[in-house]
Amino acid sequence: MDKLSALTMFVATAEFGSFSRAAEQLGKTPSALTKAVGHLETELGTRLFERTTRRMALTEAGQIYLEGARQALMQLQLAGEELDQLHHELRGSLRLIAPPSFGPAFLNEVCCRFMDAHPQVRLEVHLNDTFLDLIDGGYDLALRDGPTDLPGLIARPLTENRILLCCSPAYLERKGLEVSLETYLQHDWLIFRHPVLNRHFWWLRLDGERIRVPQPVPKLASDNFDFLLTCLLAGHGLQIVPQWSAAPYLASGQLVRVLPEYEMEPDAFGPWVHVLYLAHRRRTRKVRVFIEMLEGYLRERGIA
Template structure:
């Protein structure tokens, strides 16, 4: 029996929990799937599935073999896509995940460029702060700030995570109070709440001097970055935010950078936003093409990483 077909039928049976449902999904007969699994079990010398009149379950050996079979089929599918794209335009699906704040800041524009240039590629973009393990093969690419020391992954800097203090012209006109290091507590503050961020103080640098500033009492806190950004643009207070997010608003005059002679340390998010991908996908054409779109847009905004 063809090994690839047998693996495909075993994975389908395990995922559907039934020979009949898997057979319907694959367009085959239940007896064909039964023979395929029996062939694999004979080859391995181990039971993969326990079958009773009511249910089907994976054995311990079956659980181990299922993960390997899934990975093997995914690798073959990926290789087939790459071979097909050597002489044709890019096709297939590109799956990526990033924090929600990256979407409106730069990821959305990169995706639109990519779709215009490669109309045969389907994009699946998940915007989530949830930690996702790329090793399971669900995603081709991740964008992430914060810790990147992850086994089996390549992390490449994408853009600097430089933190700015900003306000809108409307707020500065309404408040009529200059912003200085000595009067920060007298201003209205918008605070982003995140598990990786210190809730009590910032470290700020001026030249070689490192200064600790306690957080002022905020007028508004939220765990939703886009909600706070809208309030910042509406003139509701001061906010610290990364340059990659503030850049277009600063260029249009919708925000003003305050205390530019001070540099705020980026806290646990780290100094860089990184691209993360599996080592065997670094030369995948659809991944390389997407990274080119990201780098191109960030370079236009003056935000690109320079090695």
């Protein structure tokens, strides 16, 4: 019997928990699946399922073999996709997840460029602050600032997570008060609230010296970064903003940087924004092409 077919039938049987349901899904007969699993058990010299009249369950050996079979089938599928796309347009689907703030900052434009360049690829983009498991969620890649020491994932740095203190020129004119460590508590503040961020103090650096400063009482606090950014551009106060978000507004003059001599530490979000993907996806052409386009766009903006 064809080994690939036998593995496919074994995996389906394990996932559906019965020969009959798996057979219906694959368009085969239950006896064909029974025979395929039997061939595998004979070849391996061990039982893959415990069978009773009421139920069937994977043995310990079956659980180990299932993981290997899934990986083998996935690798063959990926290899087939790569061969098919060597001389053809990219096609299929690409699923990714990223924080909502990445959308208007750079991801919207990158996705539009990607769709223009590769119209046969279906994009599915989830903007969510909660980091979801790439395997369980079926994602090809993720963008993330924060911890990246996750098993089975490759973390590729995209851009430095440099933190700036910004406001609009209109705010400075209206407030009429310079921004310094002596006066910053007298200013209006727009503060992003996130479960991993410290709510009590910030760390600054000046000439190698690390300085702890208390956080001011915000005029406006929110768990939505882009909501705060709109208020910042409208002149309602000071806000701590990552450079990858502030860059176009600084270039256009809509925002100015204050206290530029101080370096602000990025807190729990870490010093880099990374693109994350599963190790077995590293050679997938559509993933590689999307990452290259993303890196190219950030270089254009001067924030790579």
